[in-house]
Amino acid sequence: MIGRTLLxxxxxxxxxxxxxxxxxxxxxxxxxxxxxxxxxxxxGYVTLQNQGSSAATLVSxxxxxxxxxxxxxxxxxxxxxxxxxxxxxxxxxxxxQVALAPAxxxxxxxxxxxxxxxxxxxDITLDFSDGSHLPVxxxxxxxxxxx
Amino acid sequence: xxxxxxxxxxxxxxVLGAPLLLTACQQQDSASPWQLTDIxxxxxxxxxxxxxxxxxxxxxxxxxxxxTLLYFGYTHCPDVCPLTLAHLHxxxxxLGNLADGARILFVSVDPSRDTPEVLHAYVAAFxxxxxxxxxxxxxxxxxxKRYRAxxxxxxxxxGGSYDVSHSSGIYVFDASGxxxxxxxxxxxxxxxxxxxxxxxxxxxxx
Ligand SMILES: [Cu+2]
Numbered sequence: 001m002i003g004r005t006l007l008x009x010x011x012x013x014x015x016x017x018x019x020x021x022x023x024x025x026x027x028x029x030x031x032x033x034x035x036x037x038x039x040x041x042x043x044g045y046v047t048l049q050n051q052g053s054s055a056a057t058l059v060s061x062x063x064x065x066x067x068x069x070x071x072x073x074x075x076x077x078x079x080x081x082x083x084x085x086x087x088x089x090x091x092x093x094x095x096x097q098v099a100l101a102p103a104x105x106x107x108x109x110x111x112x113x114x115x116x117x118x119x120x121x122x123d124i125t126l127d128f129s130d131g132s133h134l135p136v137x138x139x140x141x142x143x144x145x146x147x
Numbered sequence: 148x149x150x151x152x153x154x155x156x157x158x159x160x161x162v163l164g165a166p167l168l169l170t171a172c173q174q175q176d177s178a179s180p181w182q183l184t185d186i187x188x189x190x191x192x193x194x195x196x197x198x199x200x201x202x203x204x205x206x207x208x209x210x211x212x213x214x215t216l217l218y219f220g221y222t223h224c225p226d227v228c229p230l231t232l233a234h235l236h237x238x239x240x241x242l243g244n245l246a247d248g249a250r251i252l253f254v255s256v257d258p259s260r261d262t263p264e265v266l267h268a269y270v271a272a273f274x275x276x277x278x279x280x281x282x283x284x285x286x287x288x289x290x291x292k293r294y295r296a297x298x299x300x301x302x303x304x305x306g307g308s309y310d311v312s313h314s315s316g317i318y319v320f321d322a323s324g325x326x327x328x329x330x331x332x333x334x335x336x337x338x339x340x341x342x343x344x345x346x347x348x349x350x351x352x353x
Contacts, residue, residue: 037268038265040222086304108225
C-alpha cells in the first residue's frame, strides 16, 4: 500500500522535476493596479519576461482580493473606437517578453473583496497552461497615475 | 440590429477618413499653428442637454467661456478611459493656471450604470477640471451622433456585466463653443498642451 502510494507520487513528481514548470522561468516586473473609486473594475498591469527556452502560456489569473479577475485586451476597433475582449490565453515567447500595459493587454479586476487604497500591495497569482503558478505582488496606484 | 451596428461603423469610418484628409492639407499649410487635427468648420458647435455629476440639468451654454474637451466613455471601462483621463490630468497640470479656463466633459455612453453619484466619484479621482455628464439614452445618442462618435453595448458577460465599445477621440471646443480640434489617444500630451495653450491664451498665439 505504501509502496503503491510512493510509486504514484513519484510518477506525478517526476515529469515536473525533469522539465521545469513554465512559471519558474517567468520574471514579473512593474506590477501595478489602477485603483478606481466606487469599487469599479480596475486594470492590472505587469511586464512578464520569459527566461526559459520554451514558450509559457498564461491561461488565467486569480486573487483573494477580487471576486473576479480576467485576462483582457483593449484594441482599436475598425471604427476608430476602443473595445475590450477577454483572452483565453496569452503566450510569452521563449526568451521574450509581453507587457500588460494601458490600452493593450491588461487584467480586468472586479469586485474587490476589501477596500483598497493607493500604496497597498495585492497578491495576484498567474496560472500557466502546465498547471504551474506564479504569485506576483501588485502595487495599488491612484486612478490618475501615469505609467 | 446587426445592420444598424454596421451602419454606425460605416458612418464612423467616413468621419475618420475626413480628419486624415485634413491632416494631409494641414501639413502643406505650414502656417497652421495647430499640432492636433484642425476640425474648425467641419463639426457642429457644442450643443447638448444632459445631467452633470452633481445631478443638475445642464446644457452646452453652461460651459461657454470655457475651452471644453469632450470625451465619450463609461466608468466600468478599466483600461482605456482611465488612461485617457490620466493623460488629460497631466495635460491640465502642465497648463498650470491656464487650466482654470478649461473643462474636461466626460460623457457616459452607459447611462444605466453611470448615475451622477458614480460619475462624480469617478471624475473627481482624475482631475478637478473634469465633469461627468449623463442623461437619457436618447439625449446621449443625439450627442454622439452629432459628432459621429459610434458606441455599442457588447454582449453580456457572465455575472451580467458588459462592456461598451466606444469612439476614443477627444473633441476640443473653444470658449464660444465652436469645434476646433480633434485629438486621438495616440496624440502626445505635448500636442495637447501646445494647442490648448494657444486656445486658452490666444493673445500670445504665434
Ligand atoms: Cu478590460
